[in-house]
Amino acid sequence: MSLFAVWKCGACAVMVNPAIKAGERQNVIATTGAALWLDDNSMKELPPQAEHLYDIDGAALILMTSGTTGTPKGVTHSIDGLRQRLAANLTAIGPTVMKNTLCTLPLFFGHGLIGNALTALYAGQHLWLLPKIEIPQMSNFGATLDQHEITFFSSVPSFWKMILATSPPPQGAMQRVHVGSAPLSLALWESIANWCGTKAVFNSYGMTETANWISGGAFSDVGRSDGYVGQPWGGEFRVLRDNGLHSHGEGQVAVKSPGQMLGFWRNPEKTREVMLGDYMLTGDLGHLAKDQSLTLVGRTKNEINVAGIKVLAEEVDMLLEGHAHVAEACSFGIPDPISGQRVAALVRPTSNTLDTMELIAWCRENARTDAVPSKIEFVTEIPKNDRGKIARIEAQKQMVEKWF
Incomplete structure (x- = not known):
């Protein structure tokens, strides 16, 4: 409202x-x-x-x-751009599929606001809002879908891991389901399709800068695999390789899409960094087939994906270094069976009286839950490369091997 x-x-x-x-x-x-x-x-x-x-x-x-x-960083959109994105979504999905749409995602999140809520309303269909699902509701989720005759909804992989572990499937099959905002394995994809009773389960691809969805690959597609996100829903994909944009092959994914952002608010320099003509660099690495089918294979950015919410590792570094007794920090993601990743960090303290749990509690007071490290280890030195920069990937690999 x-x-x-x-x-x-x-x-x-x-x-x-x-x-x-x-x-x-x-x-x-x-x-x-x-x-x-x-x-x-x-x-x-x-x-x-x-x-x-x-x-x-x-x-x-x-x-x-x-x-x-x-x-x-503020990702800025216009009404006309949003309208173009919503129209492209409906061309790919079909308005009748969204007859009874359920949104289980927060509305400050592009996936929930634009992908689920605004797309359904733009289609003139019914929208059900269930932004916060507690454990008792999860165990009855299949029955909730039946009760409201839900035909479509979209969520993140971590949500599905909890639903598959707690709720019996619905009696009726939904018409279409999207899963996005985090990597989806083929095994989980198949489990979701079986639970929903339909192969119209799409591994959807999008980001805040593109007003959410820009493509999706169905479980029924012959080429489905880990990271497969199908062909673009309006617009075009390219891959950046050898300082040029290519129509197929390996490289960093670039996209020209309806609903692309106007830019980063009050930050033209940052906007220029991601734009190559009409194409926007996504920070994702992928393989683009000649038919424009895209398979994602990794990231170029230091992002930690906590149940679909992106947390910048550098942001957590600065949070920790804001504590009076922290000299330096190196943050990274660690595996989590439910949320996909959790935030962890190596910290070089300036005081031997500082306690890790005390530091985590301090973070909770000063940052949103997603950005708070769940695990911190004190070290005498943060790993660096030969240029003196934090060797984040090396630190992450060492700690994951140690902790897991």
């Missing part, structure tokens, strides 16, 4: 995680220049900023990336 009200006023909305702490909130306000703060409990006019949101040419929606420390 607040989002549509802001748009009705002709202003730009900034969607944020309601669980952010006071410091993060101030970072978001300072970065965006927001004039008003809306939440479930209050509407507060903010002190005048140097520039207000409605001064941006065409901006209607800003989705914030991590902002625990430093300046958060």
